[in-house]
Amino acid sequence: MRVGTVREIKNHEYRVGLTPESAEELVLNGHEVWVETGAGDGIGSSDEHYVAAGATIKATAAEIFAECEMVVKVKEPQAVERAQLRKGQILYTYLHLAPDAEQTADLVKSGVTAIAYETVTGPGNSLPLLKPMSQVAGRMSIQAGATALQKAQGGRGVLLGGVPGVLPGKVVVIGGGVVGINAAQMAVGMGADVTILDRDPTVLERLDNHFEGRAHTLFSSHAALAAQVAEADLVVGAVLIPGAAAPKLVTREMLSTMQSGSVLVDVAIDQGGCFETSKATTHAEPTYVVDDIVHYCVANMPGAVARTSTYALNNVTLPHALRIANKGWKAALKADADLAAGLNVHEGQVTYEAVAHDLGYDYVPVASLLG
Known part of the structure; x- marks a missing residue:
């Protein structure tokens, strides 16, 4: 199979x-x-x-989109890239389709077979291709918030x-998954007063045992969330519903209870964000202010630490890329139910239920395509 990768064109995306090591494995x-x-x-x-790894260098992305059977990227294809996708081609990248009607419509129109990193599953319904970037983004959320x-x-x-004699800042982390625990670890390491909210008692117990009293855990009722947000210096939104739009947990009304100059960091912004006042920003202009509250909503946070992020990502995406290239997409997905969960769009059909539900498409189960 001819496999291609292009220079990312999203704002300040360097992954x-x-x-070269992954290219060599494919060769x-x-x-x-x-x-x-x-x-x-x-x-x-x-x-x-x-x-040196055996790859061929091409002068333009257009050559790769035109001639490669599979295109491997990092971020969702931008409009100029989507216009070059075609039926019979495999796109393997992050997509985050649920909050992005325009991208979804373009992918459906193109006929491409689009496999999304963020919905490929693993043992225990884990998301192994999302995990390393969630780890990076969780850790970055605290340093970004501290700067803001x-x-x-x-x-x-x-x-x-x-400092001695002055209380530490209060950090509230909404969501106890991969992003949440990594954010909390960084905040605890900096000496902050940290509270993590989640609705799963099992997650809360695991976090409580992990932090051994160095961070507080709290069941995320509406009242508890509102009270914690009002007292926070920094709030990190770390919620995830796989493949679906993030719920709006922090309302505009809650902002009025916060202290002026407090900071919101929305790591869920790729899925639409979990703060009502969130809108995607870039590394060029990462923050904006609403009601005296600073919002940091960069949609590709790990792009700022591109080398670490790229190698962490390739560690988990390469094995599936090899399976797809070696077997073809259909045989690879038929042999691996976890990889099959990554198929979001195929030849004009939406094959991921949450995306179809959120954007009003007919849902076509992957199993019906695999026979």
Whole structure:
């Protein structure tokens, strides 16, 4: 199979779908790999590194979209990229379709077979291809929030760890999944006063045991959430409903109870965000202010630490890329139910139930396509 990867064109996105090492693995398995020139610059991998791995360098993304049977990316295809997708082609990347009607419509129209990293499952209904980026984003949420809290950035002027004689900042993490636990770990490490909210008693027990009293856990009722948000210096939105739009848990009304200059970091923004006042931002302009509350809603947070993120991502995406290339998408999905869960769109049909429900498409089960 001819597999290609392109330079990411989303604002300040420096990750790349295939590292030179991943390209070499595909080549060793008998496949042809095309790489757009400069695609690896953001992670310190030159065209020469890819050539040494056995890949072929192409001058434009258009050549790759036109000629490659599978395109491996990081972020969802932008409009100019979607216009080049075609029936019979495999797109393997993050998609986050539920809050993105325009992208979904374009993918449906193109006829492409689109496999989304974020809905591929693993043991115990885990999301192994989402996990490494959730770990990165969770950890980054605290350093981004700590920066936004600085007075020069529009924040309250609070040091999360405090100093002797001055109380530490209060951090509230909504959601006790991968993002939440990584955010809490960073905040605890900085010496902040940390509370994690979740609705699953099993998750709360696991977190309580993990932190051994260094972070508080609280059942996430509406009243408890409202009370915690009102007292917080930094709130991290870390909720996830796989493949579906994130619920709006922090309302505009709650902002009026917060202290001026407090900070909201919405890690769920890829799925539409979990704060009512959230809108996607970029690394170029990461924050905005609503009702004196600073919002950080960058939709590709891990792109800022591109080298770490790319290698962490390739560690989990490459094995599936090899299966798809070696067997073809249909046989690979038929042999692996976890990978089959990643199919979101195929030849004009929406094959992920939550996306179909949220955007009003007829749902076509993957099993019906696999025979």
